[in-house]
Amino acid sequence: MTLKNSSKTIPVGVIGVGSFGTAVANMLAEKSEVMVYARKQEVVDEINAQHTASGRSLDPSIRATFSPEELCRSCAVLFFMVPSAAFLEVTRLFAPHVHPYHLVIHGTKGLAVQLEPEESLDTVKKLRRNQILTMSEVILQETLAVRVGCLAGPNISKELSLGQPAATVVASKYNEVIQQGQHLLRSEKFQVYGNADIIGVELSGVLKNIIAIAAGALAGLGLGENAKGLLISRGIVEMAHLSKALGGSASSVMGLAGVGDLVTTCNSQDSRNFTLGFRLAKGETLEQILQTMDEVAEGVNTVRIVDAFIKTAGIRAPITENLHRVLFEDLSIEESLQFLMKYPFSVDVDFV
Amino acid sequence: MEENYIKHQYAPILPKKDEWPVVKLARERKEFILKVGDLAEQRIIGLLGKNPDVLKEELETTLYREKLRIKQNPWDVDPDDEVDFWKEIKTNLLQIHAEVALSKTKRLDAYQVVLKKITSRYAEEISSNFKASHYKFTRRVVTYGFSRLLNAARVKGFTSLFSNQYTLQDKIQITGQTDQIRDLATKGTIVMVPTHFSNLDSILIGWIISVLGMPPFIYGAGLNLFNISIFAYFMNALGAYKVDRRKKNLMYIETLKTYSKEAIQFGCHSLFFPGGTRSRSGIIESKLKLGLLSTAIEAQRANFQKGNGDGSGKIFIVPVTINYHFVLEAPVLIRDYLSMTGQERYYKENDEFSTSYKIFKFLLKFFTKGSDISVSIGKAMDVMGNFVDEEGNSRDKWGRLVDTREYFVSEGKVTVDTQREEEYTQMLGKRIVEEFHKINRVFSSHLVAFVAFELIKARNQKMDVFDLIRLPQEDIVVDYQEFKTGCQRVLDEIFELKAKGKIDAAPHLFKPMDEIIAHGLENVGMYHAKRPLIRDEAGNLTTEDLSLLYFYHNRLHGYDFEKLF
Numbered sequence: 074m075t076l077k078n079s080s081k082t083i084p085v086g087v088i089g090v091g092s093f094g095t096a097v098a099n100m101l102a103e104k105s106e107v108m109v110y111a112r113k114q115e116v117v118d119e120i121n122a123q124h125t126a127s128g129r130s131l132d133p134s135i136r137a138t139f140s141p142e143e144l145c146r147s148c149a150v151l152f153f154m155v156p157s158a159a160f161l162e163v164t165r166l167f168a169p170h171v172h173p174y175h176l177v178i179h180g181t182k183g184l185a186v187q188l189e190p191e192e193s194l195d196t197v198k199k200l201r202r203n204q205i206l207t208m209s210e211v212i213l214q215e216t217l218a219v220r221v222g223c224l225a226g227p228n229i230s231k232e233l234s235l236g237q238p239a240a241t242v243v244a245s246k247y248n249e250v251i252q253q254g255q256h257l258l259r260s261e262k263f264q265v266y267g268n269a270d271i272i273g274v275e276l277s278g279v280l281k282n283i284i285a286i287a288a289g290a291l292a293g294l295g296l297g298e299n300a301k302g303l304l305i306s307r308g309i310v311e312m313a314h315l316s317k318a319l320g321g322s323a324s325s326v327m328g329l330a331g332v333g334d335l336v337t338t339c340n341s342q343d344s345r346n347f348t349l350g351f352r353l354a355k356g357e358t359l360e361q362i363l364q365t366m367d368e369v370a371e372g373v374n375t376v377r378i379v380d381a382f383i384k385t386a387g388i389r390a391p392i393t394e395n396l397h398r399v400l401f402e403d404l405s406i407e408e409s410l411q412f413l414m415k416y417p418f419s420v421d422v423d424f425v
Numbered sequence: 426m427e428e429n430y431i432k433h434q435y436a437p438i439l440p441k442k443d444e445w446p447v448v449k450l451a452r453e454r455k456e457f458i459l460k461v462g463d464l465a466e467q468r469i470i471g472l473l474g475k476n477p478d479v480l481k482e483e484l485e486t487t488l489y490r491e492k493l494r495i496k497q498n499p500w501d502v503d504p505d506d507e508v509d510f511w512k513e514i515k516t517n518l519l520q521i522h523a524e525v526a527l528s529k530t531k532r533l534d535a536y537q538v539v540l541k542k543i544t545s546r547y548a549e550e551i552s553s554n555f556k557a558s559h560y561k562f563t564r565r566v567v568t569y570g571f572s573r574l575l576n577a578a579r580v581k582g583f584t585s586l587f588s589n590q591y592t593l594q595d596k597i598q599i600t601g602q603t604d605q606i607r608d609l610a611t612k613g614t615i616v617m618v619p620t621h622f623s624n625l626d627s628i629l630i631g632w633i634i635s636v637l638g639m640p641p642f643i644y645g646a647g648l649n650l651f652n653i654s655i656f657a658y659f660m661n662a663l664g665a666y667k668v669d670r671r672k673k674n675l676m677y678i679e680t681l682k683t684y685s686k687e688a689i690q691f692g693c694h695s696l697f698f699p700g701g702t703r704s705r706s707g708i709i710e711s712k713l714k715l716g717l718l719s720t721a722i723e724a725q726r727a728n729f730q731k732g733n734g735d736g737s738g739k740i741f742i743v744p745v746t747i748n749y750h751f752v753l754e755a756p757v758l759i760r761d762y763l764s765m766t767g768q769e770r771y772y773k774e775n776d777e778f779s780t781s782y783k784i785f786k787f788l789l790k791f792f793t794k795g796s797d798i799s800v801s802i803g804k805a806m807d808v809m810g811n812f813v814d815e816e817g818n819s820r821d822k823w824g825r826l827v828d829t830r831e832y833f834v835s836e837g838k839v840t841v842d843t844q845r846e847e848e849y850t851q852m853l854g855k856r857i858v859e860e861f862h863k864i865n866r867v868f869s870s871h872l873v874a875f876v877a878f879e880l881i882k883a884r885n886q887k888m889d890v891f892d893l894i895r896l897p898q899e900d901i902v903v904d905y906q907e908f909k910t911g912c913q914r915v916l917d918e919i920f921e922l923k924a925k926g927k928i929d930a931a932p933h934l935f936k937p938m939d940e941i942i943a944h945g946l947e948n949v950g951m952y953h954a955k956r957p958l959i960r961d962e963a964g965n966l967t968t969e970d971l972s973l974l975y976f977y978h979n980r981l982h983g984y985d986f987e988k989l990f
Contacts (some may be wrong), residue, residue: 116427149836155790173809173831217821219832220845328628332635 086148090327094154157183227337244274273321277331282372284308289350430598435638462545601802644696810856869945874977
């Protein structure tokens with residue numbers, strides 16, 4: 074009982090009011106008081122006066138602030154719902170105010186890299202595991218918080234806002250974080266599973282973006298459901314191997330954050346990654362597509378990072394390698410598809 | 426060549442021995458043991474739940490294992506009444522089992538009484554037997570006796586035996602954060618975590634603690650060491666409590682943890698060898714045994730729970746590395762390591778330290794010949810691995826103040842969450858390993874062993890360690906020039922890492938390369954019957970025992986120097 078009472082009085086913090094942040098804030102507001110952080114004064118005012126954030130409606134009980142200090146002081150549980158491109162910056166902004174007692178749960182799918190000063194993602198050839206950070210590793214590195222968790226799963230914001238049934242995974246090494254996440258988010262329409270393998274869950278969410286691009290490309294080529302089934306199944310095998318190589322467990326790939334999210338994304342026209350693949354197959358170049366996209370499709374960065382990693386670690390991941398050649402080395406989609414069809418896969422499933 | 430080790434003896438921080446926590450503990454020994462027995466019992470009940478059947482099964486398992494141990498692996502130190510005690514436990518269990526009419530709670534009560542008997546006995550077995558008078562005597566013997574030997578060997582002439590030109594501190598060099606550990610010892614409780622390569626470590630560390638003017642630490646020493654009378658005396662004098670590695674049952678382990686936790690909470694500075702046993706391979710510990718380490722975290726949380734928020738109940742973790750040119754037990758350790766196929770279950774203790782005579786012989790050699798030892802004291806950390814400043818306050822990597830208590834807070838207050846503390850223990854273990862590598866002090870002997878072995882390995886790329894060891898000695902010759910260039914490459918890399926604070930190097934590594942090599946060859950495993958590395962008539966390098974070379978080489982494992990070959 075004490076849990077419920079205190080979460081009524083101590084607000085839950087949500088950082089970032091993009092589409093996913095807004096959806097999560099609204100779900101949290103069903104049970105708890107919620108305080109959100111937005112970077113711009115006008116967005117804060119909009120939320121407090123009109124209860125909307127960039128046009129998306131917010132629960133009237135939600136208060137907004139642009140002070141990281143106030144948010145951290147008021148809240149014990151923080152949800153970081155920031156796009157991956159801004160993640161490091163926002164985390165550093167909050168770092169001085171985050172204490173060891175804070176529980177931090179993030180919902181960002183992406184990887185960060187630590188490069189030598191003279192390197193960039195365009196030029197880097199070698200990436201070791203210790204140069205690659207998942208978002209939870211960013212939080213651990215930049216702040217004093219240790220009780221860190223992540224949210225991942227097939228959670229299309231639009232559907233969540235409509236109140237359609239869905240589920241998510243809260244992953245953390247700490248039972249406490251999982252329980253708190255379940256307690257705060259669970260509702261009749263929203264199921265929350267727990268997983269202790271946070272790295273595996275984060276990686277599932279990240280790696281599926283690679284497969285999503287490929288799925289878009291197949292659709293763009295006008296190929297049918299057989300091809301999609303083939304891709305998803307081989308994609309899962311590849312994700313499992315990559316996840317293992319990066320320190321996750323293969324079993325998390327089989328869960329909601331892996332298979333669940335992959336199936337959803339590979340069928341969704343709303344996914345930026347899917348769209349990117351689709352347009353590539355229609356003959357546009359990467360440059361042309363990126364120019365007309367307002368946000369970067371996360372999968373592009375993931376392909377680069379993972380490709381550099383597998384070359385350094387000496388492992389093979391055919392789908393990722395071929396996407397990298399298509400995106401950055403002028404291989405045509407058709408050629409890469411042919412290559413994949415000839416690739417000597419012999420065993421169906423070899424990771425379970 | 427100025428050596429920056431500590432040459433003076435520090436004044437004691439607590440001059441009156443009555444103020445020493447370990448003396449206070451010894452005074453309250455009886456009550457303390459009772460308390461440990463009680464708390465261990467509660468802890469086990471907490472773990473097993475209040476189910477009489479589960480408890481019964483655990484009791485029976487313990488009984489079975491103890492009887493087996495007594496029969497299969499008896500030691501000199503085992504108490505005489507052991508057989509009778511377990512017989513009695515057996516009778517007790519049978520009696521309870523026979524009384525069918527007992528209700529569930531009554532049965533639980535009855536089993537709990539038996540459990541209490543066992544935990545109390547274990548607590549008594551584990552408990553240290555510290556006597557301040559013995560401690561003083563031992564300290565004097567060690568310091569006086571050793572410095573006599575030392576001077577006899579180094580200062581020439583009849584009066585040498587009485588010369589004070591050399592002290593033990595020239596032989597065993599102490600470097601690092603000595604002032605900090607002294608400061609912190611008055612502000613909180615120290616938990617020292619050293620690397621462990623030799624049985625000598627326990628005594629060495631005991632001596633160092635006394636040189637630094639700190640009150641004696643308590644520490645868990647393998648019960649097997651108490652089989653050897655000379656060690657038993659030293660250990661008791663140094664405040665050791667006994668860890669019996671044969672007893673792997675839940676009840677023993679929980680009692681042991683309770684003992685350690687309560688002693689830390691009592692304010693006793695403690696010492697754990699976090700590797701659990703001596704490093705068999707010669708590699709710096711990279712996987713730690715977390716059992717005892719977890720007690721430091723528990724004790725810290727308990728202190729916060731009791732509201733010692735003013736910092737007096739703070740626990741400081743101090744990593745220490747001990748660096749040797751020569752490890753007496755190396756041949757046995759490495760043989761063990763190589764033959765270890767499965768888990769080390771009933772490891773038979775039988776090594777060079779098996780008799781008092783052998784130890785004496787070693788000490789004589791050690792003090793009359795070269796071969797220095799250095800001990801590096803690392804920076805103190807809180808139980809979460811944050812460094813602490815001179816005031817004992819935790820600081821994060823940007824220097825900001827950290828309140829360690831907050832790691833244990835949820836919903837605004839300090840809570841008990843064993844799963845959380847398990848994770849914290851793992852984090853702390855990782856941090857300690859990191860620090861070990863940073864404060865590890867490279868000796869010339871480590872360098873030459875590493876380079877020689879890597880060159881031999883590079884020449885036989887298809888072979889693993891086991892194949893290499895079977896190579897005939899004639900086939901193992903390393904050209905001196907090639908060897909020298911290899912040493913230079915590794916040394917450059919060592920200095921590069923040293924500049925980044927990731928490793929430490931002994932002052933003798935700043936000499937010209939030929940001198941370093943000569944020094945290294947002279948010292949590496951110097952008292953072994955078969956030398957790990959020597960020069961042949963042609964001036965090239967060869968080995969008399971490759972597995973020993975492998976052992977000394979392993980000291981530089983974990984820095985990625987292998988990539989240079």
